[in-house]
Amino acid sequence: MYRYDEFDAAMVRDRVAQFAYQVERRLKGELTEDEFKPLRLKNGLYLQLHSYMLRIAVPYGTLSTRQMRQFAYIARKYDRGYGHFTTRQNMQFHWPKLVDVPAILSDLADVEMHCIQTSGNCVRNVTADQFAGAVAGEIEDPRILSEIVRQWSTFHPEFNYLPRKFKIAVSGTKEDRAAVKFHDIGIEIIKNAAGETGYRVFVGGGMGRTPYVALLIGQFVAKEDILAYLEAVLRVYNEYGRRDNIHKARVKILAHQLGADEFRRQVEVEFAEIKKGGTLQLPAEEMARIAAYFAPPEFEVLSDASPEFDAALKDKDFANWAKTNLTAHKIPGYAIATISLKMIGATPGDISADQLDAVAQLMDNFGYDEIRVTHEQNLVLPHVRKKDLPRLFARLKELNLSTANAGLITDIICCPGLDYCDLANARSIPIAQKIQERFSDLERQHNLGELKIKMSGCINACGHHHAGHIGILGVDKKGVEFYQIQLGGSGAEDASVGEIMGPGFGKDEIVDAIERVVDAYLNLRQSDERLLDTYRRVGMAPFKNLVYREQLHAAY
Amino acid sequence: MAKVVPQILTANRLRDGEVVYWRDGNWVEAYGEAQIFPDDASADAALAAAQDFVKRNIVVATYLFDVRADGSPVKEREIIRAAGPSVRPDTGKQARHV
Amino acid sequence: MPLIKDGKFAPDRFIFVPEGHAIPEDTGVMVTLERFQSERENLFAHHSPVAVRLASNENPEVLKDDLPRIAAIALEFPIFRDGRAFSWARMLRTRLGYKGEIRGVGHFLYDQIAFMARVGFDAFDVRQDFTIEDFDRAMREMHYVYQPSADGKKTILELRATR
Numbered sequence: 023m024y025r026y027d028e029f030d031a032a033m034v035r036d037r038v039a040q041f042a043y044q045v046e047r048r049l050k051g052e053l054t055e056d057e058f059k060p061l062r063l064k065n066g067l068y069l070q071l072h073s074y075m076l077r078i079a080v081p082y083g084t085l086s087t088r089q090m091r092q093f094a095y096i097a098r099k100y101d102r103g104y105g106h107f108t109t110r111q112n113m114q115f116h117w118p119k120l121v122d123v124p125a126i127l128s129d130l131a132d133v134e135m136h137c138i139q140t141s142g143n144c145v146r147n148v149t150a151d152q153f154a155g156a157v158a159g160e161i162e163d164p165r166i167l168s169e170i171v172r173q174w175s176t177f178h179p180e181f182n183y184l185p186r187k188f189k190i191a192v193s194g195t196k197e198d199r200a201a202v203k204f205h206d207i208g209i210e211i212i213k214n215a216a217g218e219t220g221y222r223v224f225v226g227g228g229m230g231r232t233p234y235v236a237l238l239i240g241q242f243v244a245k246e247d248i249l250a251y252l253e254a255v256l257r258v259y260n261e262y263g264r265r266d267n268i269h270k271a272r273v274k275i276l277a278h279q280l281g282a283d284e285f286r287r288q289v290e291v292e293f294a295e296i297k298k299g300g301t302l303q304l305p306a307e308e309m310a311r312i313a314a315y316f317a318p319p320e321f322e323v324l325s326d327a328s329p330e331f332d333a334a335l336k337d338k339d340f341a342n343w344a345k346t347n348l349t350a351h352k353i354p355g356y357a358i359a360t361i362s363l364k365m366i367g368a369t370p371g372d373i374s375a376d377q378l379d380a381v382a383q384l385m386d387n388f389g390y391d392e393i394r395v396t397h398e399q400n401l402v403l404p405h406v407r408k409k410d411l412p413r414l415f416a417r418l419k420e421l422n423l424s425t426a427n428a429g430l431i432t433d434i435i436c437c438p439g440l441d442y443c444d445l446a447n448a449r450s451i452p453i454a455q456k457i458q459e460r461f462s463d464l465e466r467q468h469n470l471g472e473l474k475i476k477m478s479g480c481i482n483a484c485g486h487h488h489a490g491h492i493g494i495l496g497v498d499k500k501g502v503e504f505y506q507i508q509l510g511g512s513g514a515e516d517a518s519v520g521e522i523m524g525p526g527f528g529k530d531e532i533v534d535a536i537e538r539v540v541d542a543y544l545n546l547r548q549s550d551e552r553l554l555d556t557y558r559r560v561g562m563a564p565f566k567n568l569v570y571r572e573q574l575h576a577a578y
Numbered sequence: 579m580a581k582v583v584p585q586i587l588t589a590n591r592l593r594d595g596e597v598v599y600w601r602d603g604n605w606v607e608a609y610g611e612a613q614i615f616p617d618d619a620s621a622d623a624a625l626a627a628a629q630d631f632v633k634r635n636i637v638v639a640t641y642l643f644d645v646r647a648d649g650s651p652v653k654e655r656e657i658i659r660a661a662g663p664s665v666r667p668d669t670g671k672q673a674r675h676v
Numbered sequence: 677m678p679l680i681k682d683g684k685f686a687p688d689r690f691i692f693v694p695e696g697h698a699i700p701e702d703t704g705v706m707v708t709l710e711r712f713q714s715e716r717e718n719l720f721a722h723h724s725p726v727a728v729r730l731a732s733n734e735n736p737e738v739l740k741d742d743l744p745r746i747a748a749i750a751l752e753f754p755i756f757r758d759g760r761a762f763s764w765a766r767m768l769r770t771r772l773g774y775k776g777e778i779r780g781v782g783h784f785l786y787d788q789i790a791f792m793a794r795v796g797f798d799a800f801d802v803r804q805d806f807t808i809e810d811f812d813r814a815m816r817e818m819h820y821v822y823q824p825s826a827d828g829k830k831t832i833l834e835l836r837a838t839r
Contacts (some may be wrong), residue, residue: 027836028819029836030832031820032819032820033818033820033822033832036817036818036819036820037818039817040817044787048592048635049592049593049635050635051633051634051635055592055632055638055639057785059783060756060757069590069595069638069639070595071597071655071658071659072595072597072659072662072663072670072671073590073594073595073596073597074594075594099677102669107816114668118594118671119593119594120591120592120593120594120595121593121594131718143757144757157749173822173823173832174822174823176822177791177821177822178823178827179762179791179821179823180759180762180763180766180791180795181759181762182646182759182762182791182824183756183758183759183788185759185760193722205705215726220691249823257767258764260760260762260763261735261763261764262758262759265760295771299622299770299771301824302823302824305833305837307837308836308837311836313779322763345632369665376795391784413693439662440654440658440665441658441665442663444656447652448654449658449664449665451663451665452664452665455665462785463839498653498654501652501653501654501655502654503654503706530661571729
């Protein structure tokens with residue numbers, strides 16, 4: 023993985039001092055709260071329902087053993103012994119004190135980490151496919167470009183006061199695990215007809231109150247031009263994105279209002295101008311320097327068949343886990359292992375300090391010192407020898423981290439909701455927990471197949487409800503929590519925005535309603551299609567009939 | 579005539595973010611000790627007085643919210659804010675002020 | 677408001693003329709874009725030096741043909757969160773090759789000064805209590821930069837290549 027050189031390290035140290043000075047000025051009253059708020063947000067510091075919350079950048083979701091251990095240390099020393107992995111592959115601590123934040127930043131800098139631009143109206147943490155560098159069929163490891171974009175966007179002087187936040191994601195395979203079409207800019211690494219590697223650039227995707235699938239803007243951007251192209255998109259946005267209405271300020275509004283052709287034309291004009299200057303051309307040497315950090319570990323030459331693995335499959339628990347939580351690795355004899363943070367009844371994405379330390383040990387023992395955070399709020403050991411999997415699983419079981427549900431109905435994406443968040447209208451965690459409990463039977467989950475439930479506690483859609491096969495949105499109805507169901511969303515390569523099913527449900531009705539949706543699917547499905555496929559084939563009406571008809575019956 | 583709803587005044591302490599409530603010209607941490615204002619006039623007067631603490635950088639985000647006759651909050655949000663996350667009873671005020 | 681120019685407090689060469697006011701004689705003047713466009717020839721003929729003040733939604737590209745004759749362009753921050761001026765300044769310097777003064781006016785913060793300097797601002801209309809020590813400190817907070825901008829500062833990329 024990427025390691026800081028003296029310049030990266032100095033940058034982060036300077037930032038620690040800079041933020042410490044901002045905190046000092048705030049405490050002395052030299053900055054008002056109105057002035058301090060955007061400054062602290064640019065450093066990932068929120069004031070939430072109960073306390074401050076600090077969001078730490080995990081660039082493209084990659085962490086080292088040392089960094090995991092530092093999270094555990096910070097969780098114990100400054101927080102309440104746990105942290106939360108987010109849908110931007112970041113880590114959040116929910117209980118830091120403002121006066122401690124400079125010390126936390128310094129502890130993070132010790133392990134090459136920071137909170138730079140994890141909030142605020144600037145370019146946020148770049149996300150990427152969690153299987154980068156491990157999965158077959160990848161054109162190029164997306165983390166190479168992600169790191170280049172991370173450096174280019176860090177303290178970009180022109181783009182730190184954008185109309186609104188700006189999120190970039192990169193995918194290196196046809197399968198999209200990074201939800202690129204729901205980003206302000208989504209980059210897909212492709213090959214053109216001549217066999218050259220370059221980038222397809224989507225602009226204007228997003229969720230929130232106006233969900234959009236991104237428009238295809240750059241058909242094929244050459245590798246050396248990508249920063250110039252990104253700079254062009256950002257400049258058009260900075261100049262013409264709306265600033266009069268916070269709800270219309272994202273680039274998705276500008277791009278969809280102008281339309282793909284006009285937006286592309288404006289970007290191309292800007293791009294040509296920037297190229298004339300020539301200073302943003304990316305030298306091949308720098309690309310190679312960064313790529314070298316992401317060179318795969320020295321894999322052993324192994325047979326893909328592993329007697330240890332095959333023998334372990336006789337254990338039903340292991341077999342179930344292997345079925346959902348393992349993904350084929352590009353190297354024979356290796357596997358990609360997903361560690362689910364969706365234990366039945368736990369908070370999706372939460373992890374205790376003890377678990378962080380224990381997982382760090384597993385990274386040491388089985389995982390080449392590396393782990394990934396997924397936007398679905400799980401962890402991934404990208405390179406595990408198949409013969410080590412039974413021992414890994416046994417250890418995960420002891421840690422209560424062996425839940426075999428990756429991609430199944432209980433693997434729910436869920437924002438912190440009204441339990442923590444100042445913006446939320448309703449709680450989301452307790453609803454996720456109740457759904458998990460209702461569907462805890464593993465055989466039933468397997469029968470339902472891939473089924474993505476995504477839930478947000480407010481219209482801002484941090485829980486990606488628009489992209490859920492089943493999406494749940496918490497709303498406030500006169501001070502009482504209420505939940506709307508959406509069907510048909512997808513954050514994958516077949517991206518789509520879910521459609522609202524109908525009137526919402528109270529907190530004591532929503533789990534039953536979800537079960538009726540699932541029952542309707544079982545009634546309607548043909549062969550092995552997923553709920554998403556059934557929905558796309560039959561539309562909303564049959565689902566709606568079954569879900570609301572039974573509700574009427576239940577009332578009598 | 580408008581219905582009179584009792585209110586409580588709240589804020590977050592700047593230094594550490596702790597949720598605090600107004601009581602007799604100062605701030606307390608426990609919801610149970612919060613002063614209940616029977617009418618708009620007394621509530622608005624407290625909110626105005628609280629601005630001095632904002633100016634002195636002691637608290638931020640002051641606001642009033644409605645409560646019932648027994649002093650319990652009307653909105654779910656304030657119930658959770660007064661206690662702590664409903665999914666983590668070991669954290670927040672609920673873990674301290676039992 | 678005190679003016680910092682090229683890192684030092686400096687006298688202001690311009691008198692700003694608000695809309696509807698008469699343009700004073702025998703002094704440098706700063707006018708709005710609207711005024712500049714309607715009285716351009718008169719301004720250049722009878723006043724020197726001439727400066728233009730742009731609101732944050734006014735693209736300086738409209739001044740393209742007159743740039744050699746404009747001594748200063750003030751870019752306004754109506755509120756510090758409105759970051760359009762960062763792009764306007766960058767465009768003036770890098771694309772339009774503007775060599776005159778680019779002045780930040782309105783509501784901007786200490787914490788934005790280093791970014792402003794990077795994109796091409798060389799003059800800052802600062803608050804009364806602002807000191808040169810504040811300015812120097814703001815400019816020194818970050819030692820390195822990742823991306824090329826209008827200040828021509830060596831990027832980390834260039835430093836890496838030469839070590």
